[in-house]
Amino acid sequence: MIAIRSLCLASLLFVLPGFTSQLLAAHPQAPQAPAPDASKESPAAKLGPEDIAMGKKLFAGNCAGCHGFAGGGQLGPNLHGIAERNGNAGVFEVIRNGQGGMPPQMSLNDQRAWQVVAFVRTLGASTSTETAKGDPVKGKAVYDANGCALCHSIDGQGGGVGPQLTSIGKSRVPSYFHDFLLDPGKNPPPDMMLPERGSNTGYLLVKVVTKDGKEMTGIRVNEDTFTIELRDIGGHFYSFDKSNLKTIETEPGKTLMPSYSNLSATDLDDLVAYLSSLKGAR
Ligand code: HEC
Ligand code: HEC
Numbered sequence: 001m002i003a004i005r006s007l008c009l010a011s012l013l014f015v016l017p018g019f020t021s022q023l024l025a026a027h028p029q030a031p032q033a034p035a036p037d038a039s040k041e042s043p044a045a046k047l048g049p050e051d052i053a054m055g056k057k058l059f060a061g062n063c064a065g066c067h068g069f070a071g072g073g074q075l076g077p078n079l080h081g082i083a084e085r086n087g088n089a090g091v092f093e094v095i096r097n098g099q100g101g102m103p104p105q106m107s108l109n110d111q112r113a114w115q116v117v118a119f120v121r122t123l124g125a126s127t128s129t130e131t132a133k134g135d136p137v138k139g140k141a142v143y144d145a146n147g148c149a150l151c152h153s154i155d156g157q158g159g160g161v162g163p164q165l166t167s168i169g170k171s172r173v174p175s176y177f178h179d180f181l182l183d184p185g186k187n188p189p190p191d192m193m194l195p196e197r198g199s200n201t202g203y204l205l206v207k208v209v210t211k212d213g214k215e216m217t218g219i220r221v222n223e224d225t226f227t228i229e230l231r232d233i234g235g236h237f238y239s240f241d242k243s244n245l246k247t248i249e250t251e252p253g254k255t256l257m258p259s260y261s262n263l264s265a266t267d268l269d270d271l272v273a274y275l276s277s278l279k280g281a282r
Contacts, residue, residue, distance in 0.1 A: 055117070143271060205251040
């Protein structure tokens with residue numbers, strides 16, 4: 001699973017330079033959402049179980065690299081409930097024409113595209129096809145006992161070194177949490193805006209060495225032609241004049257997020273279940 005994911009990611013990174021410029025130009029336009037009842041006449045309505053099965057395979061081959069195998073979101077958004085929100089024809093349109101940072105899926109003919117729609121429809125509104133097997137209540141205790149709140153906030157409670165996790169369960173699948181907690185640097189959160197990492201722009205670590213030999217590593221907060229600003233784990237900000245720096249290196253494989261590979265398998269499952277249950281208001 002990890003191997004497959006990094007393979008997908010690797011092939012993605014390969015196409016990213018062009019892809020990123022499209023993304024930067026992305027406009028947050030809503031797809032022309034047809035009225036949901038237009039789906040009654042849509043070809044998707046005539047598709048049977050074999051089409052869904054074929055759609056699932058096509059999804060794995062054409063979409064999962066960005067949306068995750070369970071459609072829970074990776075480089076692209078979570079697709080659960082999208083057919084209900086945009087209508088079957090709306091999903092078909094996105095596959096055909098692309099949207100924002102998503103390129104049109106040229107390799108799928110109309111019939112194939114409808115089969116994918118038939119599969120996407122089965123993803124449903126809120127149920128993830130992948131469910132966490134742990135106990136979310138026990139998982140909250142694991143969260144509290146391991147200092148996660150030092151760096152993360154949920155519903156406004158906690159620290160700000162890492163991303164807030166209030167609704168993280170909406171956009172990530174359990175297997176992602178599992179892999180990520182074991183080896184965060186190797187399985188960082190996806191972010192399509194950052195080609196050098198395929199990861200979360202806001203948390204990229206950068207190491208600078210000043211001309212007089214001082215080193216500092218921190219999260220890149222700001223960078224322009226002349227200055228770079230880093231934040232350390234204690235939340236302190238450091239601003240550097242680039243003319244005083246010998247080197248500036250991004251550290252895409254590293255993160256301030258510690259590995260939790262020391263957790264027992266049960267604690268890890270419970271923690272994953274807790275994170276998956278976080279679906280609070282955005
Ligand atoms: C290269 C990565 C990539 C691939 C491959 C990809 N998508 Fe996307 N997809 C995205 C991104 C990024 C967005 C968000 C686009 C935007 O609105 O800016 C998106 C958006 C969507 C949306 C609209 C979601 C919404 O909330 O508006 C649907 C539906 C969708 N994709 C379905 C698919 C399907 C089905 C496939 C496979 C046939 C697929 N995508 C392949 C990256 C991808
Ligand atoms: C020392 C600070 C720190 C601690 C402690 C910490 N994290 Fe993190 N966490 C981070 C940072 C920074 C990131 C962003 C990772 C990146 O992009 O490099 C992160 C990312 C995450 C993400 C990924 C979010 C996403 O968008 O997918 C999850 C989930 C997460 N942490 C959960 C936890 C849990 C659960 C714990 C406790 C077991 C924990 N963290 C402890 C700093 C921390």
